[in-house]
Amino acid sequence: MDCSFTLEHIKLNTWEFKTHINKVTFAPLVVSTLFILLTSLLAHCARRVVQKVVKEPFVRLLFEEAIAAAELCGCCFELIVVADNFGVATYAIFLFALTIWWSLNWGDATACPYTHIEDVIEGKGDIRKALLKTWAELTGGILVFKYVQMYWALEISETHKDKAFEDCKADLQVPVIYGAVVEGIATCLCRLASRGLGDLNPRFATAIDSFIGTSLVVAAFDYSGGYFNPVLATSLKAGCEGHTMLEHAVVYWIGACAGSLLSVYVYKLPAIQKFVRGSSVANGDSIWAEKED
Structure with a gap:
């Protein structure tokens, strides 16, 4: 028996097995990462369009709040997939990076209702504007699920299987x-x-x-x-x-x-x-x- 051939054959099979495992393990994570990047890019483009088209400052801010909430919720829907399949540590790394991105790109938008309540308490805003901002955020946060659902329905990776309608x-x-x-x-x-x-x-x-x-x-x-x-x-x-x-x-x-x-x-x-x-x-x-x- 040719021992050298057998050894090479074993090494080749081992390499192919590891490659298969890596593809199975990390391909879904790549899919999730690409979805999060796509969502952030779309939100960034929408934000730039609003800033150029909408001239009235408060109306522009309402649109920015809706976009920020949609981006936040859209990304976090996918972060649930990341946490469920790759653990809380991986989830935390994604969230840490995203939080920095949001802080640098949202401007005056917060996508969070209680920041407007704080402004009212401290005399920096009024209740009417706080309610309108909250309404804009809820609108963006709720509507974005249809976008997420369409992506999940494609079932590009195993982690999205039956996810869209579960x-x-x-x-x-x-x-x-x-x-x-x-x-x-x-x-x-x-x-x-x-x-x-x-x-x-x-x-x-x-x-x-x-x-x-x-x-x-x-x-x-x-x-x-x-x-x-x-x-x-x-x-x-x-x-x-x-x-x-x-x-x-x-x-x-x-x-x-x-x-x-x-x-x-x-x-x-x-x-x-x-x-x-x-x-x-x-x-x-x-x-x-x-x-x-």
Whole structure:
């Protein structure tokens, strides 16, 4: 028997087996990545068209809010696929990168209703405009599912098989009150971090904010799903099996909005303001944007 031939044959079969495994494993991830890139590109183009065509600032902002919400929800529909098939760690990497992209490209749009409530509380906006922005965000977030469904129906990868028309399941894994508390506390921490970073203005503030937000999402993932955004939660999970619409509203609307409002008042506490003001004038290391080594 030709041992050298047998050895080469075994190596060839092993290489082909590994190649097959890699294709089976990573091809669906490539498909998901391409969908997320396509969604972001379409949203970017739509945003540019609106900025050129719509002249009235507030009407333009309404369109931008709808586009931002559609982009957010469209990408997060696919992130559910990523999390289910490739784990929370892969999901977190995608979310971290996307959060940075959104921060750099959305401009004044937030795709999140409680930021408008904060503006009303702080005298930076009125209720009518806050409601209109929320309506625009809900419109974009809900309508985008048809776009996602069309893509899933193509079943380009195994991870999309039967996905377009399957019954969804709620992510809430704890009692409703606990879920509302999780969403509320995490939202409060997210907003406190964003406010602090906005005032302190450190280098890499966007990346730091994204890291904090992503970490909190991962921490809450197995409890409430970690949405921290009523529009996102409504687009992805309203009406899903596992909770009623009232329970959904309590967790993802009341819980998140309560956490956001709490952050407004907590941030004004003397201890926090002393820390922020002290950090902004103290000599420090080069993490701060306007400081020298």
